[in-house]
Amino acid sequence: MSATKHDKIQHHYDSIADVYDHHYDHHRGRSYHTHISSQLMRPLPRGGRLLDIGCGTGLFVEKFILNGGTAIGLDISGKMLSRACHRCPTSEFILGTGEKIPFHDSSFEAVASLLAFSYVKDPHAMLTESYRVLKPGGVISICTLGKKLLTRGIPTLYQLGEMMKVKHLVMKDFGEHYYDKNEMTGLFTEAGFLDVNVSWCSFAHIDMIDPLFNFAQKVEPFVEKRVPQLAYNICVSGKKPRE
Ligand SMILES: C[S@@+](CC[C@H](N)C(=O)[O-])C[C@H]1O[C@@H](n2cnc3c(N)ncnc32)[C@H](O)[C@@H]1O
Numbered sequence: 001m002s003a004t005k006h007d008k009i010q011h012h013y014d015s016i017a018d019v020y021d022h023h024y025d026h027h028r029g030r031s032y033h034t035h036i037s038s039q040l041m042r043p044l045p046r047g048g049r050l051l052d053i054g055c056g057t058g059l060f061v062e063k064f065i066l067n068g069g070t071a072i073g074l075d076i077s078g079k080m081l082s083r084a085c086h087r088c089p090t091s092e093f094i095l096g097t098g099e100k101i102p103f104h105d106s107s108f109e110a111v112a113s114l115l116a117f118s119y120v121k122d123p124h125a126m127l128t129e130s131y132r133v134l135k136p137g138g139v140i141s142i143c144t145l146g147k148k149l150l151t152r153g154i155p156t157l158y159q160l161g162e163m164m165k166v167k168h169l170v171m172k173d174f175g176e177h178y179y180d181k182n183e184m185t186g187l188f189t190e191a192g193f194l195d196v197n198v199s200w201c202s203f204a205h206i207d208m209i210d211p212l213f214n215f216a217q218k219v220e221p222f223v224e225k226r227v228p229q230l231a232y233n234i235c236v237s238g239k240k241p242r243e
Pocket of ligand 1: 009010013024053054055056057058059060074075076077080096097098099113114115116119120121
């Protein structure tokens with residue numbers, strides 16, 4: 001990751017760490033996050049040791065350990081990690097980037113990453129590193145920004161918002177990448193993963209106005225299955241071969 005982009009993302013998350021959970025762990029934010037988390041969780045083993053890349057304040061680590069596993073969180077923001085340590089005092093949290101994972105080969109049964117992959121400058125590096133630290137037979141599950149009908153205009157909107165100094169928790173231009181199915185499948189396959197599965201997730205987006213959000217939540221399962229081009233996020237899983 002270039003120093004400037006890395007620093008901008010890190011400073012941003014350091015500066016919002018204390019309010020992040022008000023956004024994603026309350027009311028609509030909580031149901032949005034829980035919805036994405038359960039889709040991310042689906043292919044993962046119940047139990048075993050998980051690495052959560054871009055773990056933020058530990059929301060997904062908490063869910064994984066409630067299912068009986070152990071988890072380590074990795075993130076570039078020290079302040080987000082401090083919140084995560086408060087949330088999950090028995091888990092370990094490490095400062096670092098997903099593009100250079102500070103663990104030995106074959107250390108984890110599972111790797112997950114929720115709403116962080118789109119920030120990563122070198123996605124190939126993050127996936128080959130994830131492959132390296134997974135044990136044979138281990139599973140990776142990633143949910144990130146999908147390139148779809150409703151997300152096409154978002155980067156321009158964020159650029160405009162930043163130019164006009166709009167104050168919004170995540171409405172900043174970080175040059176995030178929006179992924180489509182072919183790109184994700186190609187990246188996972190190149191890194192060596194098998195059984196690559198792609199699905200679409202979240203029509204009820206947290207930034208919708210209230211009445212729209214409530215309606216979107218009701219029709220979300222139908223949209224995800226039948227009109228996936230309206231979903232905001234893409235979820236991809238794969239398996240490291242057993243050798
Ligand atoms: C939108 S937050 C998601 C946090 C958490 N996964 C969640 O679901 O609440 C994105 C997180 O990714 C982290 N991040 C961004 N780029 C990263 C990288 N290259 N390696 C590790 N973490 C990164 C940020 O610091 C931030 O905590």
